[in-house]
Amino acid sequence: MATDAQALKGHLDVLLLATMADGPRHGYAIREALRDGSGGRFDLPTGTVYPALHRLERAGLLAGSWSTVDGRRRRTYRLTDEGRRKLAGERANWRGFARAVTALLEGDPWPATP
Amino acid sequence: MATDAQALKGHLDVLLLATMADGPRHGYAIREALRDGSGGRFDLPTGTVYPALHRLERAGLLAGSWSTVDGRRRRTYRLTDEGRRKLAGERANWRGFARAVTALLEGDPWPATP
DNA sequence: CCCGATAGCTAGCATTACTACCTATCCGCT
DNA sequence: AGCGGATAGGTAGTAATGCTAGCTATCGGG
Numbered sequence: 001m002a003t004d005a006q007a008l009k010g011h012l013d014v015l016l017l018a019t020m021a022d023g024p025r026h027g028y029a030i031r032e033a034l035r036d037g038s039g040g041r042f043d044l045p046t047g048t049v050y051p052a053l054h055r056l057e058r059a060g061l062l063a064g065s066w067s068t069v070d071g072r073r074r075r076t077y078r079l080t081d082e083g084r085r086k087l088a089g090e091r092a093n094w095r096g097f098a099r100a101v102t103a104l105l106e107g108d109p110w111p112a113t114p
Numbered sequence: 115m116a117t118d119a120q121a122l123k124g125h126l127d128v129l130l131l132a133t134m135a136d137g138p139r140h141g142y143a144i145r146e147a148l149r150d151g152s153g154g155r156f157d158l159p160t161g162t163v164y165p166a167l168h169r170l171e172r173a174g175l176l177a178g179s180w181s182t183v184d185g186r187r188r189r190t191y192r193l194t195d196e197g198r199r200k201l202a203g204e205r206a207n208w209r210g211f212a213r214a215v216t217a218l219l220e221g222d223p224w225p226a227t228p
Numbered sequence: 229c230c231c232g233a234t235a236g237c238t239a240g241c242a243t244t245a246c247t248a249c250c251t252a253t254c255c256g257c258t
Numbered sequence: 259a260g261c262g263g264a265t266a267g268g269t270a271g272t273a274a275t276g277c278t279a280g281c282t283a284t285c286g287g288g
Contacts, residue, residue, distance in 0.1 A: 007211055009123030009244080009275060018219050028235055038214035039224045048276055050237060055275085071284050072235055091219050098212050100152035101125060105132050105205050110153045123244060123275085142266050162245055164268060169244090185253055186266055 008042070012052055014090040015042065017061065017083055024078035027053055053077060061086050122156070126166055128204040129156065131175065131197055138192035141167055167191060175200050 019025060019033040031049050034042045053075075056062045061083035064075050079087065103110055133139060133147040145163050148156045167189075170176045175197035178189050193201065217224055 007124035007207075011215060012276075015215065015218050018221070021221065026235080034218065037218045037224055039217075041210065041214045042218075045277065045279095046236075047238080047278065047280090052276080054237095070234095073283085074235070094215060094219055096155065098216065100155045101129065101208060102212065103153075104129050104148065104151045104156075105208055107132070107135065110151055126245075140266080141268095159246065159248095160266090160268075161247070161249090161270095166245080168268095183266095187252085188266070 008044075011094070012044075012048070013056060013061075014087065014094060016049070016052055016056060017079060017087040017090070020062070020077060020079045020083075021087060024076050026074045026076045030077070056083070122158075125208070126158075126162070127170060127175075128201065128208060130163070130166055130170060131193065131201040131204070134176070134191060134193045134197075135201060138190050140188045140190045144191070170197070 015034060016030060019030045019037070025033065027046075027050055030053070031044060031046070034044060034049075053062065053064070057064050057077070060080060062077045063080050064077045067074050067076060100110075102108075129148060130144060133144045133151070139147065141160075141164055144167070145158060145160070148158060148163075167176065167178070171178050171191070174194060176191045177194050178191045181188050181190060214224075216222075
């Protein structure tokens with residue numbers, strides 16, 4: 001639906017990293033993992049996914065390598081140690097973020113700090 | 115902390131609208147509501163809040179009016195009908211978004227569609 | 229023999245939050 | 259009297275980043 005057009009900003013990196021948590025994947029498979037794992041919600045254009053993967057590789061969070069399977073080039077990415085640390089941190093960060101947004105949207109008062 | 119630097123993108127509008135759900139507020143009070151309602155997490159610079167309020171007003175989601183209290187100018191905003199509809203829609207949207215992101219980050223498989 | 233699925237890529241655009249700055253009033257402290 | 263901080267509003271310009279729209283190429287099936 002792409003209602004999330006702007007909403008993804010800042011969360012895409014974590015999502016990409018998360019798809020590689022259980023092992024290396026190539027770009028196309030990452031796209032599918034995102035689509036299927038979100039019930040079709042995050043059906044991202046390749047122009048979003050590939051540049052983001054390059055960015056994460058440049059940042060040292062992913063390591064990519066070329067291989068050829070059935071004549072098709074594949075670039076397979078795996079998490080680096082730094083990427084794994086980043087993922088853990090961002091997961092925690094997401095929980096805090098989601099909690100804060102939900103609190104504001106639902107009108108729940110934030111627990112008083114005694 | 116500002117880890118949320120980019121993460122806010124696309125969610126700021128809903129958050130702003132939500133602070134006006136129980137009645138009109140002026141910009142400064144909106145900032146405080148965001149800060150306090152998020153446990154200090156969303157302590158946004160004025161350069162973020164004021165332009166966003168102008169944007170929402172231009173979009174017809176807010177209506178602003180000037181008043182003077184103790185010599186201080188205040189611009190008070192209230193939700194328009196359209197703004198209220200938008201808020202309801204975006205609230206629902208947030209739930210779906212949060213659910214999808216959480217599912218991907220926690221590795222929960224998305225419920226199969228039977 | 230062409231189409232769809234698989235697989236990868238890029239240039240340029242648009243959106244939007246942030247940095248860094250400015251103005252002004254009122255109150256409390258020295 | 260004067261200064262700083264809280265309150266209240268604002269802007270210009272920058273940086274980040276996801277999307278649009280386009281491209282190349284292989285393989286299998288109709």
